[in-house]
Amino acid sequence: MPLSLSAGRSLLGMLVGLGLFALAVDQASARTLDTAYGEVEVRDQPERVVTLYEGALDTALAVGVTPLAAVSTRGSDGVASYLQDQAGDIAVVGTAREINIESVVAQRPDVILAAPRLPEEQYQLLSRIAPTLVPASEPYQPDTWKEEARFFAQALGREAQVEDTIAKVEQRAAELSEQHPQASASLVRWMPQGALVMSEAIFSNTLLSASGFVVSDGDVVKQGRPHSDPLSLENLSRIDSDWLFLATLNNEGDEALASAKSSPAFARLDVVERGQVVPVDGQLWTSASGPLAAEAILDDIEKAQR
Incomplete structure (x- = not known):
């Protein structure tokens, strides 16, 4: 049945209205x-x-x-x-x-x-x-x-979801900071060419700080750099903190670290004698960032303190 002129105008007006509504919704989103x-x-x-x-x-x-x-x-x-x-x-x-x-x-x-x-x-x-x-x-x-x-x-x-995850990380780090007196800590990534001391300002070290540690890079990291040049075994004493978090990235790094651990210079470190050397995943601790990485790093910190 053909539409009357008035009905056609009414339908056209409705379609235009719907189109404008859809455009408004699209712009709002x-x-x-x-x-x-x-x-x-x-x-x-x-x-x-x-x-x-x-x-x-x-x-x-x-x-x-x-x-x-x-x-x-x-x-x-x-x-x-x-x-x-x-x-x-x-x-x-x-x-x-x-x-x-x-x-x-x-x-x-x-x-x-x-x-x-x-x-x-x-x-x-x-x-x-x-x-x-x-x-x-x-x-x-x-x-x-x-x-x-x-x-x-x-x-x-997903703004609301990320605020929830960040709040959980902050609360957990605050709780961890109350579980021990402030102790010094250093983070080192062991590479085939030697130990790289990680900057106090990198992601994982900011979480160590938030968890109550006093993070030290031994003054061997240049401003604006993520890590130091490789340290010789003789200079390891620069990072002899209360705690040493020791990261490797792959099998080559693991082998280099195993070799270093057998050296007298490594064995003489006070942190080694205290048994407070904590092996950690280098991909997580020295390359990652984000809420899930923060949770995983806090897991490692909590385990170390037990």
Whole structure:
């Protein structure tokens, strides 16, 4: 039955109204994030997410989002071991230093979560694939990991979830800080070329500080650097703290550490004689960041204090 002119006008008005309503809803769900490369608009609840930074993968998983792809962790060809169960069979699209652009394109992402200080040339390529979010965070600051987690959670439309995870980390660290008097601690990553003393300002050391330790890098780390140059065995006394957290990344590092432990210089350290050397996962303690990494590091700290 054909529509009358008045009925047609009524239907047209309704369709226009619905269209305007849909547009308003769509605009309401969009939000603009301030990034290292200016403002970027993101639609709410992106479903196809690619992370090109370990902190972004960690945050996504922490707030209940499983990305399609990620970059491999340092010293491995997959994601960090502490994330493997949650990440599942995630695609790997390169390393932090070398991203496979074709592999990223193949994921057809709605959004790309990238690392701070992503080179502009790479940003320009990636932003042609999908909105690419690069946090404008300052490195080696106590709250950098929280700022980045909030940034990535905002991109995913999961702000409330990330605030819950951060609050839990803060509360747990405060509780740990009350369980022992302040003791000095150093974090070392053992490599084949020797011991690298990690900066007091890196992510895991800020958690040690929040848990009540007085972190020392032995004044061997230059300002703005994540770690020292390799220390000789003779200079190990520079990091002879009350506690020594000792990290390795792979089998080569494990072998180098095993060799060092047999040396008289290592055996003479007071921390060794006290039995307060704590082996830790180098991928977690010296490369990771994010709420899940924080929880895993606090697990290690709690175990060490038992």
